[in-house]
Amino acid sequence: MTADAAAAALGVARFDARQNSRFEDLADDEREPAELGEWERIVQLLADAPPGTGYDPDTGDVVRAELAADNAAAAREAELREAVQIAVHAYELQALRELGALEQAEPREGDEAVRLELTRRAGGYVQDDVDTWLARNLATHRGHYRGPAAGLLTPPVLAYAALLAELRRLVPNAGIDELAFAARLTTTEPEAAGDLAKLLTHARPAR
Incomplete structure (x- = not known):
């Protein structure tokens, strides 16, 4: 993932956060702060890195660290981790779509679930x-x-x-x-x- 794609994904995440804050049933979604924080971290990481440096969300450990701090049951923790990973990948693909570069995305495990997430965000x-x-x-x-x-x-x-x-x-x-x-x-x-x-x-x- 390039710095431009990460910045675009952060913009989408911030827009979604602003939109969701207007709805009571979405304002307390615990996934959203973790997703937004992860994109802010990725953008800063790429900003501090040498030009041309890329980032692979699959190698990041921040989401796992945040979920590890959760006191919920192990089953809930695994479910939440998967949901965050799907959401992060959905933001990535959405950012590439906005850049007109979707065809450059390398398909990987979980794309089918991401497809369902993007369809859900589009109102079905x-x-x-x-x-x-x-x-x-x-x-x-x-x-x-x-x-x-x-x-x-x-x-x-x-x-x-x-x-x-x-x-x-x-x-x-x-x-x-x-x-x-x-x-x-x-x-x-x-x-x-x-x-x-x-x-x-x-x-x-x-x-």
Whole structure:
């Protein structure tokens, strides 16, 4: 994560904190201060580091230290830790989206839960660009998706990934943007797109 991305994520976190402070049921959310404090620490860390230094949220220990100080039961502590990590990663992806750099994000474990968190923050509306990013990663076996890791991905995302993988196999030289129609098809007719992907498995590339 770059200093610009971290600063953008901090801005999103501060905006959310201001918005949530207006609602009584959200004002006492114990996760928010930990998330905001973590982003402030990351921004300061990168500001003090040599230019070009990056940061990987997975290596940070502040969230774990804060949760370790919690006197709640072990099960609650683990649940809270996971929630914070999901929220931090959601802020990271949101910051990259605002920078127009989502495609640069390396997929990793927990992306499926982050997708649900971003959808929740959007009031339940599906984030098409995030679904497209996930489907492309799954179709190209990138990062976390080098192995079987479908997890909580929805049928349209799975259908898009399957169809995209088969189209890329049949037309290896096609650019990813040339196959954008597959996303539209799977959004409106996920079952039909899945059936088409299965049918294409029997096709052979032209020689």
